[in-house]
Amino acid sequence: MTRLVPNPSHHRPAPMVGSTDSGMMFSTKANPEQRQAIETTEGPLLIIAGPGSGKTFTLVERIVYLITEKGAEPESLFVVTFTDKAAQELVTRISNRLHEIGVRFNLNEMYLGTFHSICLRWLRDYREFTRLKRNFTLMDQFDQQYFIYQQLSEFADVPGLEHVAGATHNPWYRSEALLKWINTVAEEALDTETLIEADHEEVRALGHCARIYHHLLAEANALDFSTIQFEALKLLRSHPEVRAELQAKIDYFMVDEYQDTNTIQELILTELAGDEKPNLCVVGDDDQGLYRFRRATI
Known part of the structure; x- marks a missing residue:
């Protein structure tokens, strides 16, 4: 584990310089703990970074280090943030840093963004392997609730529907309740057939509702x-x-803000990175991350 400490710019040490086999020079204003996080590239790494610790600076420098010292290609880098704004800030700072040292690199080919944006890129790149057809529709939360609202009759015969849609007779509120629970099924990567076979009626009802909804989505190419x-x-x-x-x-x-990842995001990481000492660096803002990330070695 590496722990970052506050690093105000006016307290930063002089740049440290290292050379590569290619003759390229990497210099950084990182302090020793930040430098350790930047240069530890192989195997799992957990970084605990509190406010004012220079987390984004360290992440940018680590990416630049991988590019200049490790010869990383754009598509070999998978960098997740939790907001589009944070992703854009990273792109801007990486671009500026690379320009500063005279390195040309196609950032557009990097897997850099939110989990959702990266997953959407995969679904577009490999669409023929999915249920999606050309020109599929991407719904925001309001679109999704309105879609459910329009299809409420499809859920009417589900035994125990009131456990999922609530006791209200207001169709808009029922669609809102359905949306919440159906999204939980997706975000927690729950298997609908397992839910349908459960002992409790409310769980079975949720499974049936999720299965109906996914069928409706497929029909709508959405x-x-x-x-x-x-x-x-x-x-x-x-x-x-x-x-x-x-x-x-x-x-x-x-992965930045690792403590905010949910079940399905961890499963996606596991599918890609595997369990055999992956080169996986996660950044958390408190010690809770230690209990959820047990593969870190330093």
């Missing part, structure tokens, strides 16, 4: 925000050739 990851995980699990191709491309995994 995706919603939650099922992007669900379909991506299904793609990786159902098509070993696709998983193998992505595994062959990606050499380095980095």
Whole structure:
């Protein structure tokens, strides 16, 4: 484990310089702990980074180090943030840093973004292996609720529906309740058939509702925000050739705000990175990350 400490710019040490076999020079203003995080590239790594520790600076420098010192290709880098804004900031800072040292690199080919944006890219790249047809529809949360609202009659015969849709007779509120529970099934990567076989009526009802909803989505050639990851995980699990191709491309995994990952995101990482000492770097903002990431060696 590496722990970062606050590193105000006016306290930064002088740049440290190292050379590569290619003759390229990598210099950084990182402090010793940040330098350790930057240069530890092989195997699992957990970084605990509190406020003011220079987390983004360290992540940018680590990516630049992989490019300049390890010869990493764009598609070999998988970098996840939890907001589009954070992803854009990373792109800008990496681009500026590479320009500063005179390195040309196609950032557009990197797997850099939110889990959802990266999964959506895979679904588009490997669409022929999925249920999706050309020009599929991507629904936001309002679109998704309105879609369920329009299809409420399809759920009417589900035994125990009130456990999922609530006791209200207001169709808009019923669709809102259904949306919440159906999204939970996707985000937790729950198997609908297992739910349907459960002992408790409310769990069986949830399984039936999720199965109906996924069928309706397929008929509409649509995706919603939650099922992007669900379909991506299904793609990786159902098509070993696709998983193998992505595994062959990606050499380095980095996940920011690791403590915020949910079940399906961890499963996607496991499918791609595997369990055999992957080059997986995760960044968390508190010690809770230690209990969820047990593969780190330093």
